[in-house]
Amino acid sequence: MQNPRRVRDLGVVVGTLPTGPLNAITDVPGVRVGQTTLTGDGLNTGVTAIVPDGYDETLPAAVAVGNGYGKLIGTTQVDELGVIETPILLTGTLSTFRVADALVTWLLDRNPRATSLNPIVGETNDAYLSDIRRRPITPEHVHAALDTASPALPLEGCAGAGTGTTALGFKAGIGTSSRTLASGTVGAIVQSNFSGLLTVLGHPIPATPVDADGNSCMIVVATDLPLDARQLARLARRAVFAMGRVGSDFAPGSGDYAIAFTTNRAPGYADADLRGPFQAVTESVEEALLNSLTMARTTTGHRNHTAHAVPHDLIRGLT
Known part of the structure; x- marks a missing residue:
């Protein structure tokens, strides 16, 4: 059995910009990330x-919608005001509403006034490997993910909201990557769960389709560049475009969303200087999507369905 490895450790280098x-x-x-993972007894899901x-x-902040077949709570206020006022959480489809309620409770406990x-909660459908109808996520699971959020390298592959997801014919999950510019950093984290033909630096990697209907991708982009909401919307759109670089077929049953935010409240970045951030977001999302697959393990779950990890030998050293 192969061990999970990041795509860069397999000799695959995406783009030309340096990573963080x-x-x-x-x-x-x-920016911190925390995760709660549920496995066993027909469950492969999390937060x-x-x-x-x-x-x-x-x-x-801003949101870009590639295809709106999904449940992304809180988007209308982000569109209207151009800001987020809560952490961003990801989970399985039918747990979205319980996660939002638990997030509100966590926030109220910390702000008595x-x-x-406006909780921001996104999802992808992990029903192939998890008994989604049980809606197993509890407030304790949500609060644990929030309370343990850390600036360390997040777990990838079969972790958190990606525990039961599949993409491009293989087991997928959570993936992350970043790029640095002279003026700041752009980073991305993804929850991969969509159909298409896995493509690595232009090389197709055939697989038996797990779910021809897609089932979505959530992308969260963070930066410390001084961008306003309109410019962040432009970054978010490029994040969705990056799905095509790894082979997404953008199926009609796929909910593909990107949320971009900055920790810098002092806008002043010129539109003419956005070439670097555009390249950074495209490269970081592409690599995060590949990491979500190469860091995943073969998983058997609900109804004995199995999703196989992509064989590393198929992509090792591709250029």
Whole structure:
């Protein structure tokens, strides 16, 4: 049995920009990630929490919708105001609403004066490997992910909200990556669960389709560049575009979303200088998507369904 390895450790280098020290979304200063994983008894699911410092005072943000077949709680207020005011959480489809409620409870406990909150919770459908109808996520699972959020390298593959997901014919999950620019850092974390033909640096990697209907991808992009909400929307759109670089077929049953935020509240970045951030987000999302597959393990779950990890020998050293 092969051990999970990041795609860069397999000799596959995406793009030309340098990564951050961890090659993760947590390379962006002030961004932490926590996860809770549930396995066994027909369950392969969990929660992934992206917790930026300063969310309680609002941070500039934007959402891009590639295909709206999904449940992304809180988007209309982000579109209207151009900010987030809570952490961003990811989970399985039918647990989305319980996770949102638990997030609100966690936030109210920390702010006795709050009378309105806009929780941001996204999802992908992990029903192939997990008994999704049980809606197993409890407030304790959500609070544990939030309370343990750390600036360390997040677990990838079969972890948190990616425990039961599949993509491009293989077992997938959580993946992360980052790029550094002279002016700051761009990082991404993904929950991969979509159909298509896995493509690594232009090389197709055939697989037996696990779910021809897609089932979605959530992408969260963080940066410390001084971007406003309009510019962040442009980054978020490029994040969705990056799915095509790894072979997504953008199926009609797939809910593909990107949320981009900055920890820098002082906008002043010129549109003419966005080429670097555009390249950074595209490269970091592409590599995060590949990491979500190469870091996953073969998994058997609900109804004895099995999703196989991509064989590393098929992609090792591709250029």
